[in-house]
Amino acid sequence: MQSWGDxxxxxxxxxxxxxTKSGIVGLIAAAQGRRRTDEIxxxxxxxxxxxxxxxxxxxxxxxxxxxxxxxxxxxAQLVTRYFLSDAAFLAAVESDDRALLENIAEALRSPAFxxxxxxxxxxxxxxxxxxxxDSGGEQSLRDHQHWYASAQHKRQSPQQVSLALYRDxxxxxxxxxxxxxxxxxxxxxxxxxxxxxxxxxxxxxxxxPEGKERSSSRDIYFETVMQA
Numbered sequence: 001m002q003s004w005g006d007x008x009x010x011x012x013x014x015x016x017x018x019x020t021k022s023g024i025v026g027l028i029a030a031a032q033g034r035r036r037t038d039e040i041x042x043x044x045x046x047x048x049x050x051x052x053x054x055x056x057x058x059x060x061x062x063x064x065x066x067x068x069x070x071x072x073x074x075x076a077q078l079v080t081r082y083f084l085s086d087a088a089f090l091a092a093v094e095s096d097d098r099a100l101l102e103n104i105a106e107a108l109r110s111p112a113f114x115x116x117x118x119x120x121x122x123x124x125x126x127x128x129x130x131x132x133x134d135s136g137g138e139q140s141l142r143d144h145q146h147w148y149a150s151a152q153h154k155r156q157s158p159q160q161v162s163l164a165l166y167r168d169x170x171x172x173x174x175x176x177x178x179x180x181x182x183x184x185x186x187x188x189x190x191x192x193x194x195x196x197x198x199x200x201x202x203x204x205x206x207x208x209p210e211g212k213e214r215s216s217s218r219d220i221y222f223e224t225v226m227q228a
Contacts, residue, residue, distance in 0.1 A: 001059075002117035003083045006181045013081040015058075015118065018050050018166060019089055020181040022193060023118050028093070028104050029186070033112030036186040044183050044194075047094040049137035049167035051204055053148040056087025083122070088148040090130070092137035101132050138167045138201060147206050159211040162203035169197035 003015040004023045025043045034040065061083065066076040095101055108115070108129045115124040133140045147154070147161070169176035176197025184192040 001083050001085060001122045002087060003081065003122060004118045006179060011077065011079045013079065015082045015084055016179075016181075017055065017084070018052060019091055019117075020179070021048050021168075021196065022181045022183040024048060024091055024093065025183050026186065027115055027117075027124070028108065030113040030115055031104075031107040031111035033107075036188060040183055040186065042100075047137055047168045049092045049094070049141055049165065051090040051141040051144075052164040052166075053090055054086065054088040054150065054153050055164075056084045059083040059085040081119075083119075086150065086153075088150075090141055090144060090148060092140050094137035098132065098134075105129050105132050138165065141165060142204050145206065147208065151210070154208055154210040155212075157208055157211045159208050159213060161206050161208050161211070163206065165201040165204050166198050167201055169199045173197070173199065175199060 002019075003013070004018065004020040005013060006016045006020045006022070007014050021044070025040060025046075028043050029038070029040055059082065061081045063079045063081055064076040065079055067074060093101070093104065115128070116122050117124055130144070133143070135143060142165070147163075149157070176199045178195055179198050180193050180195050182194040182196050184194050
């Protein structure tokens with residue numbers, strides 16, 4: 001379970017289909033022991049890329065909230081929260097400073113504060129850190145050959161799978177999709193987010209030995225939807 005809010009308003013708390021930059025930066029900041037009022041400009045400046053290993057499914061949860069200790073007679077408020085269920089992503093943050101990346105990796109392995117994937121009800125997997133490489137973020141995700149999908153998903157997929165890949169647009173690069181998820185401040189009294197452009201790159205193609213063999217009568221539309 002995970003939830004990456006980027007356009008939530010009032011009593012409807014949505015989730016993005018991929019991890020947000022604010023969510024990844026928040027994970028790193030919490031692991032390093034930073035408070036919500038601390039500066040995060042150095043982390044927000046990191047370039048980010050995400051590979052979609054398993055898109056999962058959208059889950060809607062109705063919840064009620066009530067200040068029963070101070071206002072026991074007030075009616076409960078209905079809140080709708082969305083989550084991604086059974087999704088798997090491989091994310092990379094990029095910097096020219098390898099020492100900084102090593103520090104981030106170590107902090108994520110031994111975090112100062114508990115880590116969550118967007119919400120406190122979504123704790124991270126214990127094997128959160130894959131490693132540190134000398135390649136850029138996009139190239140590192142292309143070179144990583146392990147596919148983080150469930151056994152059932154692998155069996156239902158073809159022997160050659162295409163995984164979506166997204167990255168931050170370079171300065172002056174066109175064709176990106178704007179997203180307002182760059183954290184400028186996590187201060188609860190004054191949260192602020194900036195904009196970035198996200199580029200959809202060429203898919204990463206991996207071999208899936210557990211997958212189904214292609215046949216002349218295969219349903220191309222079904223295969224495409226299963227990998228979307």
